[in-house]
Amino acid sequence: MTSEAIQPDVPPSGTGCVECLDNGGWWFHLRRCAQCGHIGCCDTSPAQHATAHWRESGHPVIQSFEPGEDWYWNFSTEEAANGPALAPATSRPDDQPVPGPAGAVPTDWRSKLNR
Numbered sequence: 001m002t003s004e005a006i007q008p009d010v011p012p013s014g015t016g017c018v019e020c021l022d023n024g025g026w027w028f029h030l031r032r033c034a035q036c037g038h039i040g041c042c043d044t045s046p047a048q049h050a051t052a053h054w055r056e057s058g059h060p061v062i063q064s065f066e067p068g069e070d071w072y073w074n075f076s077t078e079e080a081a082n083g084p085a086l087a088p089a090t091s092r093p094d095d096q097p098v099p100g101p102a103g104a105v106p107t108d109w110r111s112k113l114n115r
């Protein structure tokens with residue numbers, strides 16, 4: 001892993017998946033790009049925008065953006081990674097529903113997850 005893959009001073013892009021918020025989608029869990037702060041949805045989510053961001057940008061390392069979780073993952077090596085604390089906020093708001101965002105989740109969301 002190159003050191004540029006983790007930029008501790010870069011804040012997150014927002015409180016939800018950039019692409020899902022843009023196109024009316026929804027997510028299960030959120031991941032934060034450790035390099036540019038992009039928030040994307042996890043691979044269990046229908047659109048898997050965190051993985052898509054890695055493929056498009058080449059930014060390999062994410063950190064969980066879920067409350068109470070601080071683990072890192074490196075897509076290119078498919079291994080857990082280690083890193084410093086990132087700039088706040090380090091997770092989505094505690095009161096944000098799972099799945100989210102509020103109002104965009106279909107009632108049959110369970111059948112739409114990737115497992």
Ligand SMILES: [Zn+2]
Binds near residue numbers: 040047050
């Ligand atoms: Zn998404």
Ligand SMILES: [Zn+2]
Binds near residue numbers: 034053059
């Ligand atoms: Zn990125």
